[in-house]
Amino acid sequence: MKKIILLLIFLMFSSVILAQTEGATSAYNPASIYLYTGTLAGTEQLKIKAYIWGQVQKPGLYIVPDNTDLLTLISSAGGPTENAKLSKIRIIRTTEEGDKVIWVNIKKYLETGNPDLIPVLKPGDTVVVSGSTYYAFTKAVDWLAQIAIILSVYVAISNIR
Secondary structure, eight states: OHHHHHHHHHHHHHHHHHOOOOOOOOOOOGGGSEEEEEEETTEEEEEEEEEEEESBSSOEEEEEETTOBHHHHHHHTTOBOTTEEEEEEEEEEEETTEEEEEEEOHHHHHHHOOGGGSOBOOTTOEEEEEEOHHHHHHHHHHHHHHHHHHHHHHHHHHTOO
């Protein structure tokens, strides 16, 4: 009876650790990415939807003015985390011709101050701030530690007689 209970606990624990979720995809629809809100000097201001994922303090959907640049969006999201790889930020831009990936090196901008290195966002852009190599290494070690725990529990259950 103890073996069965421990085996059930083991299965529940392993399914929680190894569970994965898949994100939904959406088609390009330019009508859904423009918004007119508020006024600026008495005229309506065009706003766009932009997404930011990855190593920022507050990832998610942001509705920003249509002339917003990448640096402003990252700042609006609370800035990068300590694990962010600022030398390889991706902007995924969906167009009628298909998806286009733009690589941006914010680290170089911070070193040179060249504003031409920071692109202006377009409606529906998705910004992905990846983690550093050290971050990936720590995630892999954490995953291996969890697998080791599962194997330890399995060995302990197997040795109960």
